[in-house]
Amino acid sequence: ASSQPLETLGIPPQDEAYYRGGVIKCRDGSGKFTRDQLNDDFCDCPDGTDEPGTSACPEGKFYCQNAGHSPITIFSSRVNDGICDCCDGSDEYGSNGTCKNTCWEAGKAAREKLKKKVATYKSGVVIRNQEVEKAKVALAKDEAELAKLKGEEKILQGLVDKLTEQKKLIEKAEEEERLIKEKEEKRIKEEAEKQAAEEKKAPDASQEADSEDANGNEQEGESKVSEHHDGHVTDHDNHSPEGKTSVVEHDITAGTRDDAPAETSAVPTKEQDPTSVNTEGLSKAELGRLVASRWTGENVDDVGKGDKKGHDDEFDIPEPAEAALEDEHDIPTPAEENYAGYHSEVEDDRHKYDDEELSNVSDDEYVDNHEEPDESYKSDDDQKSDYHSDLTASEQASWLDKIQQTVQNVLQKFNFFKTPVDLSEASQVRKEYDDANSKLSKIQSRITSLTDKLKQDFGKEKEFYYFYDQCFEGKEGKYIYKVCPYKKASQVEGHSSTNLGRWDKFEESYRIMHFSSGDKCWNGPDRSLKVRLRCGLNNELNGVDEPSRCEYVAVLSTPALCVEEKLKELQKKLDTTSSDLPGHDEL
C-alpha cells in the first residue's frame, strides 16, 4: 500500500534526522543499533527505537502520514495485524492490499467536521468573551456592594449595640418595677389565702396523689417504649434506611412468634443486608424476591410489595382492638409502641441527616445555617428584592443617616432615671431596636450570600460566573436531570426528586463539574455526578449516563468552554489539512 522505503517506515518527519547516522542510539539509552537493524523486524531497543515501522517492539509507535487526512501515531502492535488503522493503509504493508487508501474521503469528512467545529468555536469565543466581560463588571459590582454592606453593617451594628444597651436598661427598670409590684400583690394574696387555708386542706391532698399516679404511668410507658426502641435499633443497625419498612414489619411479626429468638441469634455479615430476617411466613414469591435482593441490591420495599400491605394492616390493629374490649391488654400495646418507636426513629434519622448537612455546611464559615442550601440560591433574588424594596435605591443614601438620626433622637430623649418607666418612650426604643436589628440581619444575610458567591471558583477568567444563578436541564428516558452549578444536581421523575450530589468542584482544569455526596444509594455509594463540559453555542445538558452504580456522568455544551487558544489550534489544524489538499487533488 505504501511506496515508502522500509527503513524510514513509521518514522515521523520530525524524527527523520535522528535516524540518519550509521549507528543509532536507543532513546532509553539501553544500547545502540546499526542502520541495518533499523526496521529489520527484530527488537533491539526495548523502547522500540529501532523498529518504528514494524511490530517487533511491544512498546514501539508507528507513524502514518495519511496524506489527505491527518497523520497519526499508532501502537506498534497494530502494524501488520490485518486491521486497517491508518487511512493510507501504511500500517498493513505486510498484508497485500487489505487496506485501501481512504484518507481522501475520511479527510474530507474530518475537514467538514473540523470546519463546523471551528465555526462553533468562533461564535462561541465571542459569546464567551462577552460573558467574561459581563462577569468582570458584575463581580466588581458584587464586590463593591459587599464592601458597602460591610460598612453599613458596622454602623448598624453600632446602633444596635447601643439600642441593646438601652433596651437592657429599660428592661432592668421594668423588672424592678415588676418586682415591687409583685411583692405587693403577694402580700395581699397571702393574707387572703390565710383566711381560706383551713377549709381547703382535704381536696389538695387528693390532687397531689392523682398527679403522682399519672407520673408513674408516664414513666412506665416511657421505659416500655425505649425497650422496644432499643431492640429495634439493634436490628436496625444491620439495615440501611430503605430496607426499613419491611424489616420493621418482620420484627413485629417475629416478636409475636415463639421461634423468634433463634432468628435473632443470626448475625448478618453485611451491614446493608435486608434479607437476614425471619423468612418464615413469607409467601414463596416473597421469599424468592427477598433472596434475589441480596444479589441485586434491590430495595426490599419494592421487593416485598405484598409485605408492605400487610404492614399497613398491622398498624390498623389498635383500632379494632378498641371494639373488642377483652383483647385490649393483649394486642394494642406492643403494636402501638412499636409503631410509635418506628416513627420516632424515622424522625430521629431525619434530624441526624439534617444535622449532618448543617454541620457540613457550617464548615463553610459564612453560610447561614438556617437556610436550606436548596433555597438559598432561589431566594437570592428574593432577598435582593426584599432588601431593595425595603431600602429603595433613592432612599439608600439617606436611609442610613435617617436611622442614625432617629436612634440618636430616641436615645437622647429617653430618661433613664425616671420611674415609673415611660411606656411610650420604652416602646419607641423597642421599635427602633427591632427595626435596626431586622435591617442588620437582612444586611448580614445579604453579606453572607454575597460572600458565599464571591468565594466560588468562577474559572480563570471568571467565565463560569454566569453559571451561578443557572440551572441546566436535560431529559434522558423517563428522567429529567437538573444541574445547578455551585449548588446541586438532581434527577426528577414526576414529583419525586433524587439528589445526585451537591456542588463539589471543577476538575481537570475546568473541564468537569463534580457534584458529590448526593442521596445515599442502596447497596452503593452516595450518588455523584460528573458533568463534562465542552464548547457549544448554547448551554445544553445531555448524555446523562450511569456507568457505575449511582455514579452519573453527563455532558454540558457551553460557550464557557469555547476558548480562544483552542480556536486558534483548530484553525491552524484546519489550515494545515486544507493546505495539503491541492497536492492530493492533482492525483
Next chain:
Amino acid sequence: WKKDEFRNCNQTPFCKRARTRAPHSLDAPLSLVAGSLAVSPDGALTAQLSHPSRPRPLLLRLSALPPHALRLQIDEDYSTTTPPHRRFHVPDVLLPDVDSRTLHLSKPQTVAGAAASTVALSSDLDALVNHDPFQLTVRRAGSGDPVLSFNSHGLFDFEPLHESKPEGDTWEENFRSHTDTRPRGPQSISFDVSFHGADFVYGLPEHGSTSLALRPTRGPGVEDSEPYRLFNLDVFEYLHESPFGLYGSIPFMIGHGPGTSSGFFWLNAAEMQIDVLAPGWDGAASTENGRIDTLWMAEAGVVDAFFFVGSEPKDVIKQYISVTGTPSLPQQFAVAYHQCRWNYRDEDDVAGVDAGFDEHDIPYDVLWLDIEHTDGKRYFTWDRSTFPNPEEMQRKIADKGRKMVTIVDPHMKRDSGYYLHEEATAKGYYVKDASGNDYDGWCWPGSSSYPDMLNPEIRDWWADKFSYQNYKGSTPTLYIWNDMNEPSVFNGPEVTMPRDAIHNGDVEHRELHNAYGYYFHMATSDGLVKRGEGKDRPFVLSRAFFAGSQRYGAVWTGDNSADWDHLKSSIPMVLTLGLTGITFSGADVGGFFGNPEPDLLVRWYQVGAFYPFFRGHAHHDTKRREPWLFGEQRTALMREAIHMRYSLLPYYYTLFQEASVTGVPVMRPLWLEFPDDKETYNNGEAFMVGPAILAQGIYEEGQKSVSVYLPGKELWYDLRNGSPYKGSVSHKLQVSEDSIPSFQRAGTIVPRKDRFRRSSTQMVNDPYTLVIALNSSGSAEGELYVDDGKSYDYQQGAFIHRRFIFADNKLTSINIAPDNLGKKVFSTECVIERIIVLGLSSGAKKAIIEPGNQEVEIDLGPISLRSGSRSVAPTVRRPNVRVIDDWTIRIA
C-alpha cells in the same frame, strides 16, 4: 454468608447418624455370603453381601481397569424382593467405554486360615477381600503394602430401601420453613476409606479454603468442625475458609506421600459429607505411619467407587481422567483474557469498553454480557431497548478478532409469551414437584421452571436452541455462560431445588442434585457443537460442576469477594479443581462482590494472569474497574500482567493440549512436579504452570517481602530479569509492585510470543521466542503444540507438536506428533525470531542453523522487551527457522 440458612451435619440425619458412629459398632455389619464369590462372564468379581436383618442382600461387583484402577459397585439385589423404587445410578458421567476396558479377572485365591480372598489386579497390585465383615484392601502385590482400604474401620452402612413407612415414622424432614416429604424413606450409605502412606489428602471441590491439603475435620486437635460437604449451592458471599459446599461437587480425593499416591472416587450425585479424620480419631494409640482415614456419607444412590493407585500423583489423575474423560481442548481465544461485568448495559457501553482496551493497548479476547442483556431474563432473547442490533455489535467486536459471551441460565421464566416456556410446558420438559406439577421456583425472572436436564431427549431439545435460527441475534462469534445451574432457586430450601422434586424416570432430585448443573453444562456445550456443525469447538463457562464437567468447558469459582483472603483462597481452589480433572478454571479477577482497593486489583491481575481461565468480573453495585481506571501507573501494571499472559499463550495452549490428553492440569500444585519433596505438600500459595514456571502469589496489602520455596536441585530464573535462584531453598525476596515472584525452572524451554496485539487472533502469524533455561548439565527441554485454535481438525492430524531439546550446545526441534491420525494437515509460516538461552556462558557470538549452515548472531539481550530492561542473556538473533520444520541450531 448466613450459617443458619444451610444445613449442618447435625441437622442432616444421615450425616449425624453416620458421623457419631464408633468404629466397628454397627448393629448389622455386612458380610460376604459364603460361596457367593465368583468371576462373572464379563470378567468381574461378584458376590453377595448380607446380614440377617436386611430385607434383601446386596450385590457386589469388583472390576479392574488397567493399569491401576479398581472399581467397586454395590447395589441391592432386586431379584429377591422388589422395592417400589430402585436406587439411582448416575448416568452419562463415566466414559461409555469404561466397561469394555475392564480386565478379565482371574479366580480369587482363598487366604489360608482366614475368611478372606485375594485377587490379582495387575502384575503389581492385588485386592484383599475380607469376608466377615466385608472389607477391601488394595495392596502392592510384591510387598503386600496396603494402598487403599475400604471399611477397615467397620463404618460401612447401607440403608436398605423400604417398601412402606414403618409405623409411626413420617420420613419427613424439616429445615427452616421447608418440608422435605421424603416419600421413599432413608437410603443413605456411609463407609470409611483409608489412604495408606499419605501425608495429606486433596480434592473434593468445591470449598473456600486457603489450604491446598484438606484439613482434618474430626479427631484430636479438631474443634467444632463440619465434614466437607458436597452439595451444589448458590451461596451468597461465601466464606474463603469453610467446609460447607459451594457451587460444584467432585467426590474425588487424592492421597499423597513420599513414593506413593492414590485416589478414591465415588460416583454419586446425592448430597455427600466427607470427614477427614485426624490421626488418633479412632482412639488408636499409635497410628500406622502415614495413613489418613476418611469417612464418606451420602444421602442416597449406590456404591460405585474407584480406587486408583499410582506411584506418582500424575498417574492417579490420569486414571481418574480415564474414567471421567479428558478435558476438552479449548479454542485459543478462550485461553486469553476475558472482560466481564454485571452488566455492560448497552451497545454503547460495549463499544466504549472495547475501545478502552485499544486505547490503552491492553489486549483482550472476549467481552461478556450478564443477565441484563436479555428481555426480562428470558434467555435467548435481547433487551431491544439496550441491544437493538446484537448481530452488528458482535460483528464489530469480531472485526478485531474478538468474541462475545452471553449468559444462559436454566431457570425459564414462567411467562406464557415466552416461546421456550411454552414449548417446555407443552412437551412436559420441566422438572416436576413432589405432587407431579411443573416445579415452580423463584429466580431472576421471578416465577421460573427448570428443564429436566437428566433426560437426554430434553438435552437434545435444549442443544437445538443454540442454532442461529433459534437463538435470534446470535452469530458464530458468540459463546455461552451457564450460571445458576446448581440449580439456584431463591425460594427453595438452601436456595436450591427441593429434594423431593421429580426428574425423568421417577428420579428424585436428591439423587442427582450434584449433577444437575453438569447435565445442563453438557447440553449447552453440545448445543454449540451442533450450532457449528461439529467444526467449531464450544466455549461454555459453568458455575456448577460435577465429575466429568471437564469435558464440557470451563468453570469458575463463583461469586467471590474483593478482599485479600479471597485472592489467597483462589489458588487452592483452582489447584483443587485441576487435581480433580477441571483444569480450565479460574476465579473472578478483582473479586465479584465489593470494590477492590486498587492495589488488590493489581495483585489480582498479576495472580489471575496465571489462572487457566482468566476473566475480570464485577457485581453491578461495584464501581467500574476496567484496567485503565486507576491511574497510569496501575494501568501499566495491569497491562503488563495481561501482556505476560498473552506472551505465554503458546505455552498455555501447549499445556491445555497436554491436559486434553492426560488430564494433568495446566496449573499444578508444586508436589505434582516434585512428588518427593515434602516441603511442597501443603503449599497453597505458590503453584506451577506446567512443568516450567513457578509463581508465588502476593496476598497481603503492602507486603514488602515474601518467602518463596523453590523445589528441586536445579536453578530457577526470574521470569522478568533472568536472575538465577538456587533450588531446594526458601528465598526471602523483596516484593515490588511490578509483578509477583515468578520463575522458570532450569532444564526447561518455554515458547512465547512477544508481540502484543489487540487479541490473540492477530497473534496467529507472529513469530515465536524460545526461552531456554539450562540445567546443571547444560541441557533443557520443552514442547510446542500448535493447531488452528478453533476447529476439530486437530483430531484428524491438523496440528504440529514439536519437542525442543537443548544439549551439547545444540538446540534441536523434533516432531512428536503421532502419525496416521488422519489426513488433515496444519500449516503455518510462523518462525522463531529469538532464542534466549539462560545459563549459557556469554562468550558465544554465533549460531549455525542446520540444515543450510546459515550463520546468525548471538547478542546479549533482555529476557523481556520492556523499556529499561537490562540485557542479561545470550540471545540468538533472528534465526527465523519455521516452527513446522526439523532443524538444529548449534551455538558456535
